[in-house]
Amino acid sequence: MSALLDRHSVLLESLLEGLGSPLHVVLPEVFEQNVLALRDAFAAAGADADILFAKKANKANCYMRAAAELGIGVDVASAAELVNALAGGIPGRRIGISGPEKDDGLHALAVQHGCLVAVDSLSELRRLAATAERARATVRVLLRTRVSSQPRSRFGMAAEERHAATALCGELAGAVSLHGFSFHLAGYSTAERAVAANEMIDHCADARRHGSSSARLVDIGGGLPVRYVDPQRWSEFLAQNEPTQYHANKEFKDFYPYGGKSPGQAVRDLMGHPVDDRETLAQRATRDGIRFIVEPGRALLDQAGFTLYRVEQVDDRRGTDGYAIVTVAGSSFSLSEQWFDSDYLPDPILLPPHQAAEELFPSCVAGSTCLENDLLTWRKIAFPRPVRRGDHLVYLNTAGYQMDSNESPFHDAPLPLKVVLRGGDKNPPRWRLDRL
Template sequence: MSIPTETTRSTAPAPDRTTAGGVTTADVAAAVRQAVADGLLGADRPLAGFLDVRGVRDSVAGLHEAFGDVPDVLHTFAAKACALVPVLRLLAEAGMGCEVASPGELRLALDAGFPPARIVLDSPAKTRAEIHEALSLGVALNADSLAELERVDELRPTGSSSVIGLRVNPQVGAGAIGAMSTATAHSKFGVALRDPGARERVVEAFARRPWLTRLHAHVGSQGCPLPLIGRGLAALHRLAEEIDARAGRRQITSLDLGGGLPVNFEDDCVTPTYAAYVATLTAAEPALLDGRYRLVTEFGRSLLAKNGFLAARVEYVKEAGGRRVAVTHAGAQVATRTVFMPQDWPVRVSAYGPDGTPKEGPALPHDVAGPLCFAGDVVAHERPLPELAEGDWVVLHDTGAYYFSAPWAYNSLPRPGVYGCLRREDRVEFATVRTPQTVREISAESGLAHGDALVNGFG
């Protein structure tokens, strides 16, 4: 979903939309032009996020199609990837469940209309109150440790309909981004299966709890190659077989495979695909998808990233050390990972004129900087772009997951508006997902109602 950054406007035909998702270059260009015309982007609205509705539905369809031969699967969306109620409701309407990792995400999922039975609660730090609420509602719960299972023993209501599982760490190693790899030797998540005595303790924990019927593992996400994910989930399957053999019956009824399909941020191509993911799992352990166990998936980034983009106004252009610096309104407040880990989270950038049409001209190297008050607030270094000027727009591509939905409040910048877009034959239509935050709302969130608390609030 981009316009190439190395040259002027692309002369290649726009790629066809597929059920794998991802919006086309033409879709982005049409949306930016219409957003400027409609006033969603302007001098007083210098930053906004956009999510292509048809692209999201296509991505969901591609996921279901890839698992079409698997008898029983619940596909859940990882709410942290875009914790906005209208987006969650769109995904619920498209047939997804929801994976949540906090009380806030659980509230959002319920408000978005997900039935409790299609919600899965994961978190390494669940309080007793969170556990009790989930089990009372009938929300599925994956315990992250043996100690958490002991809390579940105390809190599980009689007749609870919640499916309860245990997360294990197969310890198969890290991908290219250590911070996104959750099956390492020292990961904070799950029960580390290769630690001395751990596997036996897990098997015994299931033997003592007939209601414990699910196993969960998540190898990691961005930077984790498919073969690594396949090895981790094959290990999960072997553990399920061992638990069933020890129990002398079929105790494990479902396997939660986590998510983690990486996203290609280098160009428009949607790769790897969900079909490639399924093929990898089949090769790693053919019985994993044969229907003996119900499966749960928890994809997030791969469903939305390539279906969204950010558009930011160029406020100033300056020279520094012989390099052009475009100061824009998109920085670490929306692209936090990109700013602090640019080697792992690069974004593609393209240029548009003040009227929202793709900019043309010889490509010059630009630093694309953000508005935050620290020197490292740069989203792209020496990026070849047509010469930028005040009032132009830059688009950050493949940012439909995490970027505009998980803002950082540094410098108390307002959260940008977010809009769903749907391209018709002759125009693009928009629906407000989140209204741009006002400075008054920032003040209210920052304790305005208790403004005198530290001056005369102690009696």
């Protein structure tokens, strides 16, 4: 990213002007580096793990192709996502299917292509088994289970239903093969995720005692955090954060942990978490012959994409309100943190990088729709010089959930294009449009 901004900012600005604002730039080479780093992290922690990229984190086809070339899998939750993964070169045996109470069409595709299906309820298990019987096939399943720390989750089976589902897998052995257990966990606590994974190992052991010898997989989901900013600066920000720092004194109660652990550190803490007085989670999994499945989205997209906006208007209110409102060509629908009633906090970078002024230019950043709450950045950014119409803003690290999770053709605006960029460090960058 630094090389692109320092050496090739003219190319980025010309792409934005030629292809429209906002413009998403995706970097599959960084995605590939992140996959290799995550593989190394699990290996160093002494754990066997299969990586399934959480496709919902970004729709770009280039990531599917990269995943196929690297031999990792994909986690999907709809028929359209499954079809796109197959079209991107991911074989069905490396595709996991999650989501609550999936429909019969998705079940049929999963059976046909040999996917691994995380079953959310007894009723879904019966429907899936019937689909497999009609196809004269055996479908691999995980039973998604509620964990003790989040018993009120709307996903997964409670203990009594899980026991019944495990027994039913034995009765339906010709159509269903129980391969293990999964869970849904909100939040980024590695300790809580380790405790939940240990519960799933217990369930695998219980299933094997009751005849399901193939129950040796534990799907720990995603939830590997990404570090956007330095942890010390993040702590300092939280200590002095207050409504006066935002447009209209907007108050936010929750933020993504921008200064949290790196994915590698999270893996070390997760696999190294003690499950009793004698061994860690990784050690227990090895002893019990358990292989993990991990479904990272944001963690594989760390620095693998960014978003460009063109400045359309600057309303300088410094004389009255103390800050300006910068309006860009585009909207907050292309920065999805607003969907979570939060603010995307990393500072956007101002292009072109003219010499800094003597005084900072505090501004929030608004979208071009007619909605009062259409702000990309509510926080007052201290830009190093006055912002002008025709300038460009670079929002960094937006590939993970930000750039297309909540996109909308509001006002009949076309959805932003994605440009695939390779090179730019030692070699001149090459670009193409991302196409399905």
